[in-house]
Amino acid sequence: MSIDSEVLERDLDVAQEAAAPTSPRRKFLFMRNTKALTGLVILGFFTLMAIIGPWIAPYDPDARSKDVLQPPSWDHLFGTTHIGQDVFSQILVGTRGVMVVGFVAGIVATTIGVLIGVTAGYIGGFGDEGLSALSNVFLVIPQLPLIIIIAGQLPSAGGLTVALVIAATGWAWGARVLRAQTLSLRKRDFIEAARANGEKSWRIITAEILPNLTAIIAAGFVGTVGFAVLSQITLSFIGITSVSEWNWGTVLFWAQAQLALQQGAWWWFVPAGLCIALLGMSLTLINFGIDEFVNPRLRSTGLNARKLRKRQIRPRIGFTPVVHEAKEDRS
Amino acid sequence: MRFFVRRIIFYAITLWAAITINFFIPRVMPGDPVQAAIAAGGGTISPDAIPALQALFGIDPTQSLWSQYVDYLQMLAHGDLGTSFTYIGSPVLDVIKQALPWTIGLVGIATIISFVIGTLIGSGIGWRRGTWADSLLPISTFFSAVPYFWLALIAIAIFSVALGWFPSSGSYDRNMVPNLSWDFIGSVIYYGTLPALTIVISSISGWILGMRNMMVTVSSEDYVTVAQAKGLSERKVLFGYAARNAILPQVSSFALSLGFIVGGTLIMEIVFSYQGIGFLLFNAVNAKDYPLMQGCFLVITIAVLAANILADFVYGALDPRTRQEG
Numbered sequence: 001m002s003i004d005s006e007v008l009e010r011d012l013d014v015a016q017e018a019a020a021p022t023s024p025r026r027k028f029l030f031m032r033n034t035k036a037l038t039g040l041v042i043l044g045f046f047t048l049m050a051i052i053g054p055w056i057a058p059y060d061p062d063a064r065s066k067d068v069l070q071p072p073s074w075d076h077l078f079g080t081t082h083i084g085q086d087v088f089s090q091i092l093v094g095t096r097g098v099m100v101v102g103f104v105a106g107i108v109a110t111t112i113g114v115l116i117g118v119t120a121g122y123i124g125g126f127g128d129e130g131l132s133a134l135s136n137v138f139l140v141i142p143q144l145p146l147i148i149i150i151a152g153q154l155p156s157a158g159g160l161t162v163a164l165v166i167a168a169t170g171w172a173w174g175a176r177v178l179r180a181q182t183l184s185l186r187k188r189d190f191i192e193a194a195r196a197n198g199e200k201s202w203r204i205i206t207a208e209i210l211p212n213l214t215a216i217i218a219a220g221f222v223g224t225v226g227f228a229v230l231s232q233i234t235l236s237f238i239g240i241t242s243v244s245e246w247n248w249g250t251v252l253f254w255a256q257a258q259l260a261l262q263q264g265a266w267w268w269f270v271p272a273g274l275c276i277a278l279l280g281m282s283l284t285l286i287n288f289g290i291d292e293f294v295n296p297r298l299r300s301t302g303l304n305a306r307k308l309r310k311r312q313i314r315p316r317i318g319f320t321p322v323v324h325e326a327k328e329d330r331s
Numbered sequence: 332m333r334f335f336v337r338r339i340i341f342y343a344i345t346l347w348a349a350i351t352i353n354f355f356i357p358r359v360m361p362g363d364p365v366q367a368a369i370a371a372g373g374g375t376i377s378p379d380a381i382p383a384l385q386a387l388f389g390i391d392p393t394q395s396l397w398s399q400y401v402d403y404l405q406m407l408a409h410g411d412l413g414t415s416f417t418y419i420g421s422p423v424l425d426v427i428k429q430a431l432p433w434t435i436g437l438v439g440i441a442t443i444i445s446f447v448i449g450t451l452i453g454s455g456i457g458w459r460r461g462t463w464a465d466s467l468l469p470i471s472t473f474f475s476a477v478p479y480f481w482l483a484l485i486a487i488a489i490f491s492v493a494l495g496w497f498p499s500s501g502s503y504d505r506n507m508v509p510n511l512s513w514d515f516i517g518s519v520i521y522y523g524t525l526p527a528l529t530i531v532i533s534s535i536s537g538w539i540l541g542m543r544n545m546m547v548t549v550s551s552e553d554y555v556t557v558a559q560a561k562g563l564s565e566r567k568v569l570f571g572y573a574a575r576n577a578i579l580p581q582v583s584s585f586a587l588s589l590g591f592i593v594g595g596t597l598i599m600e601i602v603f604s605y606q607g608i609g610f611l612l613f614n615a616v617n618a619k620d621y622p623l624m625q626g627c628f629l630v631i632t633i634a635v636l637a638a639n640i641l642a643d644f645v646y647g648a649l650d651p652r653t654r655q656e657g
Contacts, residue, residue, distance in 0.1 A: 137348045144594025149628045152616040261488050273481035280476025
């Protein structure tokens with residue numbers, strides 16, 4: 001026996017929608033996604049740490065002490081370094097550097113991406129050819145080596161400079177996706193209607209096209225923040241940017257330089273790495289949430305798989321889930 | 332054919348853009364790279380070398396920017412990337428030539444292994460969605476969020492420091508003389524295992540996720556349903572109908588993410604002190620060896636472009652639509 005799962009899924013959706021209060025709450029559909037919610041909570045935590053971290057840090061991250069290379073204890077939650085600095089404080093203080101660079105680079109790169117991508121998609125013709133060739137060029141050129149040679153030639157590469165360099169090289173992906181989407185929006189009826197009404201181009205772009213791109217812009221922003229955080233930490237780790245400015249990469253740089261690995265000082269490099277992973281994971285989760293929000297096919301598979309299984313339906317290829325013969329007669 | 336011509340023109344433009352960026356970076360940077368280089372050299376650079384350096388960086392005030400640019404292009408056309416500061420007197424090209432095979436061997440093989448295995452796993456997970464296989468997703472999300480170099484650090488801590496199974500740095504046993512004997516090749520493989528494994532583990536999750544999502548999309552297409560309805564075997568539907576179509580975006584995203592992967596793996600070389608081009612670039616940056624830095628960047632870019640062209644040809648061979656359009 002087989003049940004048309006499309007109908008079934010639609011039924012489930014309808015059931016959910018009926019259960020939820022109507023229109024105003026629909027906006028928060030995104031927030032009901034567990035993945036996105038988990039991601040946002042973790043991101044919020046790190047943002048909070050970025051703000052209050054330097055104040056709640058128990059020690060001065062640069063201060064030396066007599067507790068040299070101590071494993072984690074209640075005095076030093078993440079242990080100490082070779083000259084007795086508190087690793088926990090270094091990470092707390094460093095969170096700000098990481099987040100600021102991530103967000104600044106994300107905002108700048110997204111802005112460039114929106115400008116170039118939407119313009120290219122909207123104007124079409126030669127301008128489009130030129131702008132998309134430009135973004136394709138930036139996509140193909142390996143970014144990290146480019147960032148390394150730029151940062152390596154700057155006399156002093158502080159956090160903000162690095163953020164700008166990352167933004168200047170990392171905008172192309174967003175631009176490409178936005179251009180494709182704008183291209184398909186441009187031919188829709190409501191845009192044609194707006195044009196027929198004699199609306200100005202900039203108004204069509206800002207009032208008609210941009211709102212429809214929100215999800216993609218958000219996804220691009222989140223992705224770029226992740227990329228920027230990774231790049232910045234990598235640059236600090238290989239010691240190209242200033243090693244006296246604390247961020248998670250700097251912690252790893254000192255751990256590597258002082259042979260923490262060979263001395264078995266795992267507490268020196270494990271926490272920083274886990275923080276990076278956690279932050280990166282939260283960004284990925286938010287992007288999953290956005291993806292599922294935009295692409296209902298992914299949403300229904302993720303969301304309803306468990307429900308289908310409860311009904312003993314195996315979600316296989318889209319249309320024909322197979323109901324298991326009732327194995328146990330429940331009676 | 333038009334497809335390939337278009338792509339080749341595009342890559343030519345990209346190459347030109349990379350060369351031009353390379354030309355302008357030292358010229359728009361604040362500060363004097365020549366003085367910085369002399370300071371970094373700490374007296375190893377003789378004052379006689381200053382005019383040569385100035386010519387290289389285009390600080391020479393007697394020349395216009397345009398004629399400098401033409402000179403630079405001419406230099407490149409003759410395969411001349413300048414002279415390295417750190418490897419005194421040897422041309423940059425020769426230094427890079429020695430490092431390049433190591434990188435291409437390690438990164439190339441590891442990336443291909445990761446792509447093939449990741450795509451296979453991804454199609455499996457996408458096909459059996461809603462089962463235990465979905466629980467692999469969060470794990471791969473974790474690995475995609477971890478920076479490559481950190482995973483490399485952990486791998487060294489576990490496999491070479493704690494367990495002592497693999498060496499923590501280098502690319503072959505230093506007591507051996509490089510030759511083509513089996514002993515030497517064995518040593519190269521032994522030293523390369525840990526870096527390669529780390530590259531595979533950290534890059535595989537992207538392929539898994541991409542393929543999984545494509546499989547989910549493709550498997551609800553009509554032709555898959557028809558194939559299933561015809562009573563074809565599960566394997567035939569999976570590989571002959573669903574995976575076959577789902578793999579196309581994988582190949583194009585392979586081309587696009589290559590630059591990113593290469594960036595990550597270069598850092599990996601630094602952690603393992605693997606004598607490839609990433610390690611070379613790292614040393615060049617630390618020594619402020621500008622000609623070597625720029626040479627490395629250019630060669631890395633060319634390698635990525637070559638790989639992209641290859642991926643394009645594969646795509647063209649797989650997808651007849653690209654050939655038909657022209």
